[in-house]
Amino acid sequence: MREPLERLCRSIGYEFGNPGLADTALTHRSAGSCNNERLEFLGDAILGFVIADYLFVQFPEAAEGELSRLRAGLVKGDSLAQIARQLELGKFLNLGPGELRSGGHSRGSILADAVEALFAAIYLDGGYESARKIILALFDEKLSGLTKKSQQKDPKTRLQEVLQAKKLPLPVYTIVSITGEQHDQCFTVSCEVADLDLGTEGRGTSRRKAEQDAASQFLRLLDNV
Amino acid sequence: MREPLERLCRSIGYEFGNPGLADTALTHRSAGSCNNERLEFLGDAILGFVIADYLFVQFPEAAEGELSRLRAGLVKGDSLAQIARQLELGKFLNLGPGELRSGGHSRGSILADAVEALFAAIYLDGGYESARKIILALFDEKLSGLTKKSQQKDPKTRLQEVLQAKKLPLPVYTIVSITGEQHDQCFTVSCEVADLDLGTEGRGTSRRKAEQDAASQFLRLLDNV
Numbered sequence: 001m002r003e004p005l006e007r008l009c010r011s012i013g014y015e016f017g018n019p020g021l022a023d024t025a026l027t028h029r030s031a032g033s034c035n036n037e038r039l040e041f042l043g044d045a046i047l048g049f050v051i052a053d054y055l056f057v058q059f060p061e062a063a064e065g066e067l068s069r070l071r072a073g074l075v076k077g078d079s080l081a082q083i084a085r086q087l088e089l090g091k092f093l094n095l096g097p098g099e100l101r102s103g104g105h106s107r108g109s110i111l112a113d114a115v116e117a118l119f120a121a122i123y124l125d126g127g128y129e130s131a132r133k134i135i136l137a138l139f140d141e142k143l144s145g146l147t148k149k150s151q152q153k154d155p156k157t158r159l160q161e162v163l164q165a166k167k168l169p170l171p172v173y174t175i176v177s178i179t180g181e182q183h184d185q186c187f188t189v190s191c192e193v194a195d196l197d198l199g200t201e202g203r204g205t206s207r208r209k210a211e212q213d214a215a216s217q218f219l220r221l222l223d224n225v
Numbered sequence: 226m227r228e229p230l231e232r233l234c235r236s237i238g239y240e241f242g243n244p245g246l247a248d249t250a251l252t253h254r255s256a257g258s259c260n261n262e263r264l265e266f267l268g269d270a271i272l273g274f275v276i277a278d279y280l281f282v283q284f285p286e287a288a289e290g291e292l293s294r295l296r297a298g299l300v301k302g303d304s305l306a307q308i309a310r311q312l313e314l315g316k317f318l319n320l321g322p323g324e325l326r327s328g329g330h331s332r333g334s335i336l337a338d339a340v341e342a343l344f345a346a347i348y349l350d351g352g353y354e355s356a357r358k359i360i361l362a363l364f365d366e367k368l369s370g371l372t373k374k375s376q377q378k379d380p381k382t383r384l385q386e387v388l389q390a391k392k393l394p395l396p397v398y399t400i401v402s403i404t405g406e407q408h409d410q411c412f413t414v415s416c417e418v419a420d421l422d423l424g425t426e427g428r429g430t431s432r433r434k435a436e437q438d439a440a441s442q443f444l445r446l447l448d449n450v
Contacts, residue, residue, distance in 0.1 A: 032409050033430040037289040038281065045277035052270035056263065056345075064262040096405065120281075128353060180321060184257050205258035 003091045011087055014122055014134055021125050023094070025117035028110055030096030036117035039124075043116035046123050047075055050135045058147060063204070063213050066155065069220035074142055077112040083138050084111035089118075155216035159191075162222060169194045171218065173211045176201060191218045198222075228316045236312055239347055239359055246350050248319070250342035253335055255321030261342035264349075268341035271348050272300055275360045283372060288429075288438050291380065294445040299367055302337040308363050309336035314343075380441035384416075387447060394419045396443065398436045401426060416443045423447075 005022050009015055016022050025043075029035040051074050055067050062070070073079065084090070090105035093114060104110050123131035136143070153161075159171060176188040187207050191214035192199040198221055202214025230247050234240055241247050250268075254260040276299050280292050287295070298304070309315070315330035318339060329335050348356035361368070378386075384396055401413040412432050416439035417424040423446055427439025 029411070029428065030404075032405075033411070038287075038292065041289045041292045042277050042281045045274040049270040049274040052267050056267045062263075064266045067263065067266050096411075098404065179323060180255075180257075186254070186258075186321075203254065 002094060005092060008087060008089070008092045012118075012122075012134060013137065014126065014130065016121070016125050018125050021121040022118065025121040026089075026092050026114055027094040028096065028099060028104065028114070030099040030104065031094045032096070036114060039117035039120040040113045041120075042123070043118065043120035044075075046119050046128075046131055047116060047135060050132050051075055051139070054136060054143065058143075063216065065202075065213060065220065066216040069216060069223065070146060072220070073223060074139065074146070077108055079142060080112035080115045081108035084115045087115075087138075089114055155212050155219055159215040159219050162219065163193060168196065171215065173214060175207065175210075189214050191215055193218070227319060230317060233312065233314070233317045237343075237347075237359060238362065239351065239355065241346070241350050243350050246346040247343065250346040251314070251317050251339055252319040253321065253324060253329065253339070255324040255329065256319045257321070261339060264342035264345040265338045266345075267348070268343065268345035269300075271344050271353075271356055272341060272360060275357050276300055276364070279361060279368065283368075288441065290427075290438060290445065291441045294441060294448065295371060297445070298448065299364065299371070302333055304367060305337035305340045306333035309340045312340075312363075314339055380437050380444055384440040384444050387444065388418060393421065396440065398439065400432065400435075414439050416440055418443070 005016075005019060005026070009022065021039075024034055025036050025039050027035045029037055048071070051071050052067070055062070055070050059067065059070070089111055093105055093110065095104045095110075098104075099107075099110070119131055119135055122134055156171075163170060171191050171193050174190045174192070176190050178185055178187050180186045185205065186203055187205070187210035188201055188203050189207065189210035190199055190201050191211070198218070200214050200217040200221060202210045202212065202217060204210035204213050230241075230244060230251070233251075234247065246264075249259060250261050250264050252260045254262055273296070276296050277292070280287070280295050284292065284295070314336055318330055318335065320329045320335075324332075324335070344356055344360055347359055388395060396416050396418050399415045399417070401415050403410055403412050405411045410430065411428055412430070412435035413426055413428050414432065414435035415424055415426050416436070423443070425439050425442035425446060427435045427437065427442055429435035429438050
């Protein structure tokens, strides 16, 4: 039995002017033609922008590669499904008979899509500021965790820890090239791990920064393996 | 010789409160450590959202797959480079000596990145509404073209034309399944082209809609081949 949406709205902290939008956001395609697929498209874009904007401001020292990596970790399906589970979103979903029988209420991909669609519904109902506030509130725990983690450890340290945890050899950093004038050089450094057939290249104005960039990209690569 | 930014700002129709932001947006990484890479990350996200929002509203009948396909076509590097060339952005770029020598001013990827970075600079300088207006103004021609095209031709017709132009056989549509209650059925239809080892599946509340969806996805597939 599907629970009434009021409870979900209370736990999100948003009241819909047009509750039909929330209803569509929670309707899986298995339940009918008026479903959340289009809203999910829009919600994914809002989420991507809100998170990019937040990271850009919060991490003024992070290179583009590090920002992309951080965002990818935040907006991936697993993270969204986790937020959906905290909201007990499964109880509010509108699913077709097949999905109902096969446990669609707790399927990660269905939950993640519904969360994104819900962001779009809030945007359409209350405007960009409302959507931004609620996205940041729902991501609050993950974002604060990120800030703490990044304050504590740089990418090279994190990569070393990840590799040690996997019982892999330490990465080897090699200077590939140094270009530019004396006062404004650009270092390119490669990062390789012997037992993995993977390598990245980082760039920066010092050898250290280029190594951090290469390590950051390596971490990103490992996230996607 | 790099031209002064005022002329570019005039042709975009935006005056920067902080011209330093525009300067950073136009600085390639080859020219120094304070370059446009971080801004490009943010600009890409703004652009993705503005275009998603526009398409969502303008194409109320388009399925998620069609919206994604339309957006991918608009925000791809080629389209951005084209806009950059219309603005003669190359003349305003700040490049390192190596890129200067090798014709970086007219390289598509450098131009596309700079356009995205410029969107972020406008956003940071003037807020979301300013960025949205200018993005939509710069994309105006492409967006109107899209509307006309979509009003004239549906995905099945377009797919047929594309295949004929490539001297390939016509697509074959086959019903894969029909699920749901009588009054709210969901059709799944496959679309295959004999000489290509490619196939897609579309869904919709009627056979016709499912075929259009499958054709739309096939067009998307062909865009990426």
